[in-house]
Amino acid sequence: MNTASVDNAALLTTIDRVATAFSRLRGIKEGLVTDNAASGIQFDEWDWEVGVGLYGFLRRAISANDQKALQELVAWYSAQIDRGLPPRQINSTAPMLPLAILVEHVDRPDFRALVEDWAEWLVKELPKTEDGGFQHVVKERLNDGELWDDTLFMACLFLARAGVLCERNDWIDEAVYQFVIHTRYLSDPVTGLWYHGWTFNGRHNFANAFWARGNAWITVAIPELFDLVPTLGEKDRRFLSNVLVSQVRSLKAHQRPDGMFTTLLDDPSSPLETSATAGIAYGILRAIDAGILGESDKVHAERALKAVLAQIDEEGVVHGVSDGTPMGHDLDFYRRIPNLPTPYGQALTMLLLTEVFIESGRRQ
Numbered sequence: 001m002n003t004a005s006v007d008n009a010a011l012l013t014t015i016d017r018v019a020t021a022f023s024r025l026r027g028i029k030e031g032l033v034t035d036n037a038a039s040g041i042q043f044d045e046w047d048w049e050v051g052v053g054l055y056g057f058l059r060r061a062i063s064a065n066d067q068k069a070l071q072e073l074v075a076w077y078s079a080q081i082d083r084g085l086p087p088r089q090i091n092s093t094a095p096m097l098p099l100a101i102l103v104e105h106v107d108r109p110d111f112r113a114l115v116e117d118w119a120e121w122l123v124k125e126l127p128k129t130e131d132g133g134f135q136h137v138v139k140e141r142l143n144d145g146e147l148w149d150d151t152l153f154m155a156c157l158f159l160a161r162a163g164v165l166c167e168r169n170d171w172i173d174e175a176v177y178q179f180v181i182h183t184r185y186l187s188d189p190v191t192g193l194w195y196h197g198w199t200f201n202g203r204h205n206f207a208n209a210f211w212a213r214g215n216a217w218i219t220v221a222i223p224e225l226f227d228l229v230p231t232l233g234e235k236d237r238r239f240l241s242n243v244l245v246s247q248v249r250s251l252k253a254h255q256r257p258d259g260m261f262t263t264l265l266d267d268p269s270s271p272l273e274t275s276a277t278a279g280i281a282y283g284i285l286r287a288i289d290a291g292i293l294g295e296s297d298k299v300h301a302e303r304a305l306k307a308v309l310a311q312i313d314e315e316g317v318v319h320g321v322s323d324g325t326p327m328g329h330d331l332d333f334y335r336r337i338p339n340l341p342t343p344y345g346q347a348l349t350m351l352l353l354t355e356v357f358i359e360s361g362r363r364q
Contacts, residue, residue: 002302008360014309015353017316019060022053022346023072028324029340032315041076046086047139048154049324049343051094056347058098060354062105073098074106081114088121089137090148090155097158100165112165119162122155123174130200133181140326145200148327149186152179153217153224161228172229176236179225183243192246193265194218197327207328210265212276214325216348218247219283223290241292244283248293251280252300259303263322263334270335274311274320277304278348285355305356308349321345 024032026042028049033042041057043050054073061069077099086092096118103112127135129145134155136148156178163171185198186205195205196214222244226232254265261277264270281304287293288301311319321344322337 006356006360008357011353011357011360014312014316015060015350015357017314018312018318018346018350018353019057019069019316021316021318021341022057022343022350025053025341025343025346028342031341032317040072043343046080046092046095048091048094048150051091051097051154053343053347054095054098056350056354058101060350062101063354063358070102070105073102074108077102077111081110086139088118088126089139090126090134090151091138093118093122093155093158094153097161100158100161103165115162116166119159119166119168119171122159123171126155131181131184132177133185134178136197143327146197146327147182147185147199148197149182149194149211149214149217152182152221157221157224157228160225164229164231172232175225175229176232179222179236179240183240187243187247191250191266192243192248193250194247196325207330207333209328209331209334211325211328211334212261212263212265212273213279213322215247215251215265216276216279216283219244219251219280220286220348220351221283223283223286223292226290226292227286244287244292248284248287248297252297255300255303257303259305259307261304263337264331267331267335271322271337271339272320273322274308274318275322275342275345275348278308278318278345278352281305281308282348282352282355285352285359289359301352305352308352312349316346317341318345318349 023041026033027045058073099111100115103115127137129135129147133147134151136143136146136151156175159171160175186194193210194215196209196211197206222240255261260272261280262268262270263273281301284293284297284301288298320339321342322339325337328334
């Protein structure tokens with residue numbers, strides 16, 4: 001499927017359907033609420049799953065100038081804050097990225113104050129690993145001495161954007177440093193692919209897993225950082241551009257002819273994974289826009305787009321998305337992760353489809 005030949009009307013209908021399904025997701029493993037349920041975003045847990053979902057929902061709302069959707073976001077954040085937010089950690093930071101962007105579209109000083117306070121907490125109080133990396137603390141465990149590739153999307157993009165919003169160059173510098181230190185320990189110098197995690201307690205990469213969605217977080221996060229921080233320095237752009245080019249070179253080699261990627265990128269017998277496929281395709285398109293990748297790489301995003309569209313049902317639910325994935329200590333762990341409807345699967349698909357729609361509009 002060539003993005004130039006996409007039916008814009010049909011694509012817009014699909015985007016809206018996927019966004020509606022996101023709004024109707026009550027929680028992980030709970031499925032969609034009924035059509036006659038209360039309107040607005042139904043997911044009722046402040047954590048990474050909905051954080052990624054809110055980011056995709058927000059990006060779609062801004063591109064469509066959908067004021068109703070923006071107000072639904074305001075209502076969701078207001079309700080969560082009024083109820084009381086959970087303890088701060090890496091995964092509970094994920095909803096802060098869309099909030100930092102939402103602040104630029106609504107007059108809510110309380111939202112901005114939360115953004116400032118949370119960013120300061122990340123820098124000053126979040127546990128750090130050796131070399132000053134953001135320890136991947138989650139609600140279930142401290143993960144002492146561990147770096148995970150998820151962290152760059154879940155926390156560091158927020159910190160970078162908060163630095164722009166609040167004119168705190170020190171926050172931007174810290175976010176960029178996290179990209180550098182995570183690259184040092186998680187990016188494989190042979191293939192350019194990223195391992196899921198690293199531990200300083202034993203100094204190894206756990207199962208040495210080239211986990212597909214973890215790699216997608218990187219393919220998305222690098223060009224997204226360039227967009228979120230327009231003033232990013234040339235040496236940082238050069239370094240991160242080369243990191244992404246190296247990764248995408250291997251990703252292209254591991255993409256199936258039908259456009260999909262497998263849960264373990266270098267194991268074609270492992271399950272197909274839609275959220276990784278959507279995220280990688282979106283990241284490639286964003287990297288082309290940023291001048292990191294060339295136009296010739298677009299064919300890989302187009303193959304992925306066709307595959308992702310085939311995974312969306314009539315209600316807008318994206319199928320073939322694997323459940324949240326803790327650190328695996330053997331490769332079979334990743335092969336056994338079940339599939340289910342998720343906010344992040346909806347979000348990564350929304351991001352891809354919205355980017356294709358925007359690109360199509362540029363050509364008209």
